[in-house]
Amino acid sequence: MRILGIDPGLAIVGFGFVDKQGNKLTPVQYGSIQTEAHTPEAERLMHVYDGIVQLIDRYEPEEIALEKLFFSRNVTTALPVAQARGVVVLAAVQRGLRISEYTPIQVKQAVVGYGKAEKKQVQEMVKLLLKLSAVPKPDDVADALAVAVCHAHSVSLNSKLNEVLRK
Numbered sequence: 001m002r003i004l005g006i007d008p009g010l011a012i013v014g015f016g017f018v019d020k021q022g023n024k025l026t027p028v029q030y031g032s033i034q035t036e037a038h039t040p041e042a043e044r045l046m047h048v049y050d051g052i053v054q055l056i057d058r059y060e061p062e063e064i065a066l067e068k069l070f071f072s073r074n075v076t077t078a079l080p081v082a083q084a085r086g087v088v089v090l091a092a093v094q095r096g097l098r099i100s101e102y103t104p105i106q107v108k109q110a111v112v113g114y115g116k117a118e119k120k121q122v123q124e125m126v127k128l129l130l131k132l133s134a135v136p137k138p139d140d141v142a143d144a145l146a147v148a149v150c151h152a153h154s155v156s157l158n159s160k161l162n163e164v165l166r167k
Helices: 041-059 075-094 104-112 119-129 139-166
Strands: 002-007 012-021 024-034 063-067 098-102
Touching: 002 041, 002 139, 012 041, 012 139, 024 041, 024 139, 041 075, 063 075, 063 139, 075 098, 098 104, 098 139, 104 119, 104 139, 119 139
Parallel strands: 002 063, 063 098
Antiparallel strands: 002 012, 012 024
16 A cells, blocks of 8 residues: 655645555655745645645555644644645545544654654654655655654554454
């Protein structure tokens, strides 16, 4: 199964494609879609949308995993991020992909085993789990790969749970 993990944003959208075969996770491609700060917001959103569509068409994931939007203080920053997240969801739905969402705590729990892990711990575990030579940069890329790893672990857990419930 090929999973596309996304860390949404307006300035930087981190993405990471991970193949899951049994318990083995293999990174396929990862990087970021970046938009220019002084470009009109509508153009930035179109750039994000076009970039996601091109990635989906090229790497053909079966599922997409997104980090849930979380904000506690800065609503001004959260709104453009929510819009960028919306165009990512639109691109995925148009391509018929199943979408799963995870909170930052769920991602940290799945990757590190501790829901309050520090960002550096998550990045190092992504590097270790995917056998990467270095922590992916910018941070949004490592976060996207962490979301993909979280989904891969969740899919395994859910299928085992379904097997037990069927018996």
